[in-house]
Amino acid sequence: MTTRITIDPVTRLEGHGRIDIFLNDQGRVENAYFQIPELRGFEQFCVGRAAEEMPVITNRICGVCPEAHHLAATKALDGVFGAEPTSVAKKLREILYMAFFVTDHTTHFYALGGPDFIVGPDAPPSERNILGVARKVGLDVAGELIACRKRNHEIITFLGGKSIHPVAGVPGGWSRAINAEERSQIEATARRNIEFARFTLAIFEKIVLKNPVYTEMVTSDTYLHRTYSMGTVDANNQTNFYDGRIRVMDPLGNEFVSYQPAAYREHIAERVESWTYLKYPYLKNVGWKGLTDGMESGIYTATPLSRLNVSEGMATPLANAEYQRMYEAFGCRKITAARYEPIHHRLATHWARLVELLYASERMLELALDPEITSPETRTIPDPARFVGEGIGSVEAPRGTLTHHYCTDQRGVLTSVNMIVGTTNNYAPISMSIKRAAERLITSNAPDETILNRIEMAFRLYDPCFSCATHFLPGKMPLTISLRDSQGGLLREMRRKG
Amino acid sequence: MRAVVKGKTVIIGMGNPLLSDDGAGIAVAHAVAERLRLRMDLTVTELHTGGIRLMEAMAGFKRAVVVDAMLSGAAPGTVQRFEPSAFVTTKNTFSSHDTDFATAYDLGRMAGVALPEQVSFWGIEAREFDLFGERFTPEVAAALPGAVDRIVAELTEWEGGA
Numbered sequence: 001m002t003t004r005i006t007i008d009p010v011t012r013l014e015g016h017g018r019i020d021i022f023l024n025d026q027g028r029v030e031n032a033y034f035q036i037p038e039l040r041g042f043e044q045f046c047v048g049r050a051a052e053e054m055p056v057i058t059n060r061i062c063g064v065c066p067e068a069h070h071l072a073a074t075k076a077l078d079g080v081f082g083a084e085p086t087s088v089a090k091k092l093r094e095i096l097y098m099a100f101f102v103t104d105h106t107t108h109f110y111a112l113g114g115p116d117f118i119v120g121p122d123a124p125p126s127e128r129n130i131l132g133v134a135r136k137v138g139l140d141v142a143g144e145l146i147a148c149r150k151r152n153h154e155i156i157t158f159l160g161g162k163s164i165h166p167v168a169g170v171p172g173g174w175s176r177a178i179n180a181e182e183r184s185q186i187e188a189t190a191r192r193n194i195e196f197a198r199f200t201l202a203i204f205e206k207i208v209l210k211n212p213v214y215t216e217m218v219t220s221d222t223y224l225h226r227t228y229s230m231g232t233v234d235a236n237n238q239t240n241f242y243d244g245r246i247r248v249m250d251p252l253g254n255e256f257v258s259y260q261p262a263a264y265r266e267h268i269a270e271r272v273e274s275w276t277y278l279k280y281p282y283l284k285n286v287g288w289k290g291l292t293d294g295m296e297s298g299i300y301t302a303t304p305l306s307r308l309n310v311s312e313g314m315a316t317p318l319a320n321a322e323y324q325r326m327y328e329a330f331g332c333r334k335i336t337a338a339r340y341e342p343i344h345h346r347l348a349t350h351w352a353r354l355v356e357l358l359y360a361s362e363r364m365l366e367l368a369l370d371p372e373i374t375s376p377e378t379r380t381i382p383d384p385a386r387f388v389g390e391g392i393g394s395v396e397a398p399r400g401t402l403t404h405h406y407c408t409d410q411r412g413v414l415t416s417v418n419m420i421v422g423t424t425n426n427y428a429p430i431s432m433s434i435k436r437a438a439e440r441l442i443t444s445n446a447p448d449e450t451i452l453n454r455i456e457m458a459f460r461l462y463d464p465c466f467s468c469a470t471h472f473l474p475g476k477m478p479l480t481i482s483l484r485d486s487q488g489g490l491l492r493e494m495r496r497k498g
Numbered sequence: 499m500r501a502v503v504k505g506k507t508v509i510i511g512m513g514n515p516l517l518s519d520d521g522a523g524i525a526v527a528h529a530v531a532e533r534l535r536l537r538m539d540l541t542v543t544e545l546h547t548g549g550i551r552l553m554e555a556m557a558g559f560k561r562a563v564v565v566d567a568m569l570s571g572a573a574p575g576t577v578q579r580f581e582p583s584a585f586v587t588t589k590n591t592f593s594s595h596d597t598d599f600a601t602a603y604d605l606g607r608m609a610g611v612a613l614p615e616q617v618s619f620w621g622i623e624a625r626e627f628d629l630f631g632e633r634f635t636p637e638v639a640a641a642l643p644g645a646v647d648r649i650v651a652e653l654t655e656w657e658g659g660a
Contacts, residue, residue, distance in 0.1 A: 040629045045630035061516075111550070112597075131608065139608055142608040146550075149550065164544075164546070164551075165546075
């Protein structure tokens with residue numbers, strides 16, 4: 001018999017997600033799951049609409065990554081209409097996407113992931129936030145973060161045609177070109193982004209890597225899960241956020257499979273469990289073995305760390321140097337000329353995110369300097385003779401591979417819509433990390449605040465965003481953990497008011 | 499860099515217009531602007547998520563009104579006004595990706611962002627908020643005109659006192 005422990009947000013404000021921790025008769029954690037209700041009726045909402053509406057509908061699904069949905073939807077439309085975008089259109093899309101990645105990754109580091117390290121994992125919540133970071137690192141960092149967001153939002157606004165919810169993606173291309181002045185602004189922004197990314201990595205080095213307590217925490221087996229790794233790679237098998245093949249490595253670092261995003265259904269299946277309506281994606285050709293890691297378990301991870309695990313070094317020089325430093329710090333052996341054994345220590349995801357931040361900044365500069373970037377040839381006009389009626393669009397969202405799949409009738413009216421959103425890929429690993437935190441802490445005499453913090457840290461390293469699918473927002477949510485014995489009696493209740 | 503010319507007052511409608519009652523804040527923001535457009539310098543902004551974005555949306559304005567759906571357990575359609583000092587969060591003013599509004603506001607202050615002197619928050623209790631749809635439930639639809647009247651009255655009073 002098992003006992004269920006429920007961690008419930010104390011108000012409905014953050015939705016009705018909860019964490020269930022099951023104890024056995026010996027009082028040990030048997031399993032930990034998080035359960036979140038999904039938004040209902042999305043497919044019904046879309047079916048019957050013109051497919052061209054999707055880039056502006058799907059970018060409303062989520063307030064955190066509208067740019068990712070906009071691009072995945074636009075790429076799916078390229079497929080539906082059989083219209084291969086022009087080369088400059090792809091580059092303009094990618095510039096917008098790099099600007100988005102820079103804001104998203106910096107914000108995560110300074111506001112969410114960083115405070116655990118910079119202020120300390122057991123500092124009170126009132127200090128363990130961006131304000132605490134600024135007090136510790138220097139007040140200038142607050143201004144730098146705001147300035148970084150502002151300059152990149154300006155790029156997103158003029159390139160995307162609208163602030164926050166871009167509208168410029170059209171089947172076969174992009175609805176506007178850029179002029180020389182705009183190109184200069186992109187270049188200047190990219191150069192400042194590179195400086196800010198390097199500054200951020202320097203903070204990480206000074207405060208985290210030079211502190212033995214933190215390096216021990218990062219390299220310990222807390223949240224160590226040897227799963228498969230997934231990420232999108234370009235023709236050189238190097239990380240690319242906008243386009244490429246999906247590459248999957250086994251836990252030892254051997255390539256398990258590499259496939260076109262359009263073939264996702266041959267490789268990814270979804271596990272349905274009776275106790276939740278979340279579906280756990282897993283590698284179909286390995287199989288589902290429950291919430292466990294290892295070569296035999298089809299659970300995979302799609303995060304900044306997994307993307308680096310599948311990449312043959314980074315495509316830009318500064319990011320590549322940081323990539324090498326990270327793997328060497330973990331004592332990883334080189335497997336190929338450019339790639340190392342995978343890192344499975346989940347807290348290293350925070351470091352990997354900063355390597356990606358630098359890559360996105362450098363890639364933005366490369367694109368700004370591309371000789372054809374101001375070309376007016378931003379669109380392939382769809383030809384009715386090439387109409388396909390089905391399209392699959394995929395990008396790397398900051399928090400995992402995002403896939404949109406649409407089918408239409410001959411008029412281009414949607415008949416089915418399917419999506420695998422970034423965070424969904426990581427449902428199984430997130431559950432495993434929660435379980436690990438619970439195992440270590442739940443029966444210990446650790447103070448309530450420590451237990452709540454450590455369970456939050458398990459979430460946070462994945463940078464989960466449930467806005468796409470749910471209203472469960474595990475940032476600083478109000479949290480209640482009820483610890484019960486195997487008879488269901490209440491042993492202890494822990495509560496945070498948010 | 500483009501110069502941004504901003505007016506005195508911003509009304510920020512928060513939520514998702516495709517998620518039934520979650521769109522209430524946006525509908526109210528537009529309705530308020532429609533009523534006041536000829537009388538005052540008013541900017542309308544739609545936002546899906548709060549946190550730092552919400553603070554940024556207020557930057558440069560003298561006054562800000564934020565309208566959002568609310569899930570407090572009150573009867574659907576209930577309209578509540580919050581002072582910033584007493585404000586915790588409505589449905590979307592918090593961001594899972596960064597922080598709550600209070601922290602974002604302090605961050606802005608720390609970074610030297612010009613933030614409004616007057617801010618008010620309005621919450622409209624939602625009934626249906628996780629179903630895709632572009633219609634309000636009857637209780638929420640019935641509450642919207644009253645919410646618009648109250649916000650128009652507040653802005654008129656603020657403007658008169660300026």
